[in-house]
Structure formats: C-alpha cells, structure tokens
Amino acid sequence: MKAIRIHAFGGPEQMQLDEVPRPVPAADEILVKVYATSVNPADYIIRQGGNEILRPYLKLPLGLGLDAAGIVEETGSEVRDFKKGDRVYGVPNFPGDGSYAEYLTAKASQFVLMPRNISFIEAGSLPSCALTAWNGIVDLGKVQTGQRVLIHGAAGGVGSLAVQFAKAMGAYVIGTASPHNFDFLKEHGADEAIDYNKQSFDDLHGKIDVVFNASPVRDHAARLKSADVLKEGGIFVCTQLDSPFAEELTTALASKNARAAHVGVGLAYASNLSGTTQLIEAGKVKAVVSKIYPLQQAADAHRESETKHVRGKIVLKIRDEN
Numbered sequence: 001m002k003a004i005r006i007h008a009f010g011g012p013e014q015m016q017l018d019e020v021p022r023p024v025p026a027a028d029e030i031l032v033k034v035y036a037t038s039v040n041p042a043d044y045i046i047r048q049g050g051n052e053i054l055r056p057y058l059k060l061p062l063g064l065g066l067d068a069a070g071i072v073e074e075t076g077s078e079v080r081d082f083k084k085g086d087r088v089y090g091v092p093n094f095p096g097d098g099s100y101a102e103y104l105t106a107k108a109s110q111f112v113l114m115p116r117n118i119s120f121i122e123a124g125s126l127p128s129c130a131l132t133a134w135n136g137i138v139d140l141g142k143v144q145t146g147q148r149v150l151i152h153g154a155a156g157g158v159g160s161l162a163v164q165f166a167k168a169m170g171a172y173v174i175g176t177a178s179p180h181n182f183d184f185l186k187e188h189g190a191d192e193a194i195d196y197n198k199q200s201f202d203d204l205h206g207k208i209d210v211v212f213n214a215s216p217v218r219d220h221a222a223r224l225k226s227a228d229v230l231k232e233g234g235i236f237v238c239t240q241l242d243s244p245f246a247e248e249l250t251t252a253l254a255s256k257n258a259r260a261a262h263v264g265v266g267l268a269y270a271s272n273l274s275g276t277t278q279l280i281e282a283g284k285v286k287a288v289v290s291k292i293y294p295l296q297q298a299a300d301a302h303r304e305s306e307t308k309h310v311r312g313k314i315v316l317k318i319r320d321e322n
C-alpha cells in the first residue's frame with residue numbers, strides 16, 4: 001500500500017510516497033481502508049521536527065497525518081464496537097504513524113461512526129479540528145445561550161467549527177478574519193466579523209464571556225486584548241500550546257477574576273466527537289472543505305496550509321468514494 005512518509009525532518013520536499021506493507025490489526029485494533037484525511041498545522045510542525053511537546057514521540061521514518069475517514073476492513077479479536085463495512089472517522093495513533101495512507105491500524109477507541117449524511121471527504125476534514133473546537137467552546141468555555149463569544153482565527157479549520165458550535169449553543173458570535181472572509185463567517189453563523197489586522201477591540205471592552213483563540217499565529221498583543229475584552233469571571237481558551245502563559249496575561253486576567261486555559265482535556269477520545277456527529281446529522285453544523293488534493297500531492301497541500309490563510313480545511317483524497 002502507499003503512504004506519505006518522511007525519512008528526515010524538514011520542508012515539504014521531505015514527503016515521499018512510499019510503498020509499505022499493509023498493517024495487521026492487534027486484538028484491540030481495527031484496520032481502516034482510508035478514503036480521506038486532511039492537513040492540520042500539527043502535520044507540518046511534525047514534518048519540521050516537532051515542538052517541545054511532540055519532539056520526544058517522533059521516530060523516523062514517520063507517516064504523517066492526524067485525521068482519517070474510511071471503512072472498517074477488519075477487526076481485532078477483542079473489538080466489539082465495530083464490524084467490517086462500518087464508516088468511521090477519528091484521529092488514529094497521534095503523534096505516531098499517521099493517516100496519509102491507503103490503510104491504517106489503530107485502537108478501535110480512536111474511531112467512532114461517521115455522521116450518516118456526509119461524504120468521506122467531509123468526514124476526513126473534521127476529527128481533530130472538531131475535537132479541538134468542541135473542547136474549547138463546550139468543555140472549557142461552557143458556552144451558554146445568550147453569551148458573547150469572540151473567536152480569533154474564525155475562518156480556519158478549528159475556527160470555522162468553533163463559530164458553528166458557539167452558534168449552536170445559542171451564543172452571540174464575533175469572529176476575527178481578513179475582510180474577504182467576512183461573508184463566509186456570517187454564512188456560518190457569526191453575528192459580527194472583525195479584521196484582526198486593522199480594527200482594535202476597544203468597543204468590546206468588558207463585554208465578552210469567552211474568548212477562543214483559534215489563530216495559528218502566536219500573538220502576545222492579541223492575547224492581552226483578549227484579556228481586556230473579557231467580562232469579570234470570563235475565560236480565555238487557547239489552542240496554541242506554548243506554556244505557561246505570560247505573566248502579563250495571567251495578571252490582566254486575574255485582575256477581573258478571569259482565567260486562561262489550553263485546549264487538551266478529552267482531545268484524545270474519539271467519543272468526544274459524538275456532539276459533532278449529532279449537530280452535523282441535525283444539519284446545524286457543516287464541514288468546510290475549501291480544496292481537495294490527491295494523496296500524491298500532499299506536499300503541495302502542506303505548502304498551501306503553511307500560508308496560514310486556508311479557509312476551513314484542505315482535504316487529501318486517498319481513493320474514490322464509489
């Protein structure tokens with residue numbers, strides 16, 4: 001079978017389409033025939049050699065890719081939750097051997113049944129971003145009806161789902177993006193859009209219950225402005241995992257009894273996709289796929305993702321649906 005792997009850390013030119021043996025599932029694993037995967041910032045961060053959290057886990061040669069949507073081809077002897085032919089999606093083996101591959105094995109617990117009303121391309125775009133956005137908006141942010149939520153990076157993979165989740169929870173949603181994405185944000189449920197390059201956040205001082213930072217750019221000034229817009233007792237949830245938060249930020253938050261949190265809790269559990277599955281099946285949330293590349297062109301997909309201006313997701317198609 002074919003898989004995109006790296007044999008050395010570095011740029012997109014390190015990505016090779018290798019011929020590798022089809023894996024065999026262990027007792028608690030499933031073999032998935034993969035139809036689609038997608039590109040996440042973690043993929044190019046891993047390709048470059050990882051960050052302080054990921055580096056110890058990365059062993060070469062390494063298969064890339066977080067997300068997978070496909071069909072269960074075989075089940076291990078202890079697997080009870082799936083049968084051959086089930087359509088599943090999840091985040092297998094992170095941060096180990098990845099999903100840019102024609103087949104993969106992973107623990108059955110890392111997959112759930114796909115929403116019944118979407119394609120593999122749509123399902124392959126969702127798992128890691130949906131887990132992250134759900135963790136930020138629902139688990140940590142605890143967004144409630146009538147609350148005001150500010151989402152940085154609202155047009156991206158995580159942000160475009162966070163906007164829809166916050167709207168589905170009944171919030172008033174404000175998203176930041178470049179102006180060409182304002183209509184897109186409003187079509188997906190944002191009540192207001194702010195150009196992060198030009199507009200200050202002065203009008204929002206003390207008016208926001210939850211700030212969800214889903215920007216791929218670490219920006220200290222934007223974090224301080226986030227503290228400023230929060231209400232007493234509000235929360236700043238951050239997808240960027242640099243830790244600890246700067247003292248200037250924690251002091252600003254403490255002055256109004258607000259706090260900061262990193263996404264993370266529950267991210268590893270595919271069962272946390274159940275809320276996403278329900279909202280998609282109810283027609284309240286849609287996958288946002290802006291571009292599809294064939295697996296062989298994964299390096300070009302990485303180059304595009306590294307511009308940090310992708311709208312929604314880039315999907316890698318591994319095989320045709322029919």
Ligand SMILES: NC(=O)c1ccc[n+]([C@@H]2O[C@H](COP(=O)([O-])OP(=O)(O)OC[C@H]3O[C@@H](n4cnc5c(N)ncnc54)[C@H](OP(=O)(O)O)[C@@H]3O)[C@@H](O)[C@H]2O)c1
Pocket residue numbers: 040041042128129132152153154155156157158159176177178179181196214215216217219239240263305308309310311312
């Ligand atoms: N994907 C995951 O599974 C996952 C999991 C955990 C954590 N994270 C982290 O979450 C963050 C977002 O990930 P992602 O997959 O959503 O990234 P992404 O899709 O690559 O983000 C692209 C978006 O970021 C926006 N953007 C670029 N510069 C910005 C800035 N200075 N301020 C605000 N927005 C800006 C762009 O908006 P415009 O084009 O409109 O300018 C674009 O829509 C990353 O730090 C990532 O490491 C991601």
